[in-house]
Amino acid sequence: MKTYLTAEGFINFLSYTGTGLLLLLLGVLVFELTTKFSDRELIRQGNIAVALKLWGKGIGLAIVLYTVWGHSLSLFDAFIWGVIGILTQVISYWIIEYILTPKTNLAQKVEEGNVAIGVSLFGASIAVGLIVAGSLTY
Template sequence: MLDLLANFSVYALSAFGVFVIAMLLITLATKHKEFELIGKGNQAAALSFGGKLFGVALVLGSAIAHSVSLVDMVIWGFIGLVAQLLFFYLSELITIRFSISEAIEKDNKAVGILLLLLSLSIGWIIASCLTY
């Protein structure tokens, strides 16, 4: 039983470490300041940022479920994170008719919802790709 608890703890701490790194990289990758906007009650920023985080969580969950070792899980977690960030930049093409950062700063909830769902969709696709 202690072996299982130790194994769980190591995987959980490692996954949370990757998650925190992902959170930091996401905040660095965006032009607007999510935490500052969220602190001011900007719902679009919260939707967009929350979607990115949940997308990363989907990828990490798949990496945990399908990894053969802790190192394998961390590697695939970072690969998924990089893929998530690349697709985030590609999403700029989908939204080329408006500036994402400007829309988020103006609390455009429609854009926030679109980015939330886009991030979840991307996370699900990447997570599913990690199963093969």
């Protein structure tokens, strides 16, 4: 007789889901700390550019976590690679902000509500997430 749902399997599911959500929350908080303004407050005020920038990073990180969970050796391994994914996205944003666009203050433009910049950063964050995720399929 096959068993489809075991207590051990369910505990593993809860462990990975909880850790993944914790890493996603941690990543979003770290992303917020990299700006000089309150992302949440500007989103409450209706700043679409900030929402796009922040949740593009969140989606990019979720893509990384999805890949990490599928290829990790253990929950600890998944956690470590998830943290590496967060750091990689933060560093990638800094590269985009300071190296690729040195004459444009992207954070200021997003704070001002420049939706074109917000969409660009949204797309860049997802692209970085896909590249990092692809790099984690060892």
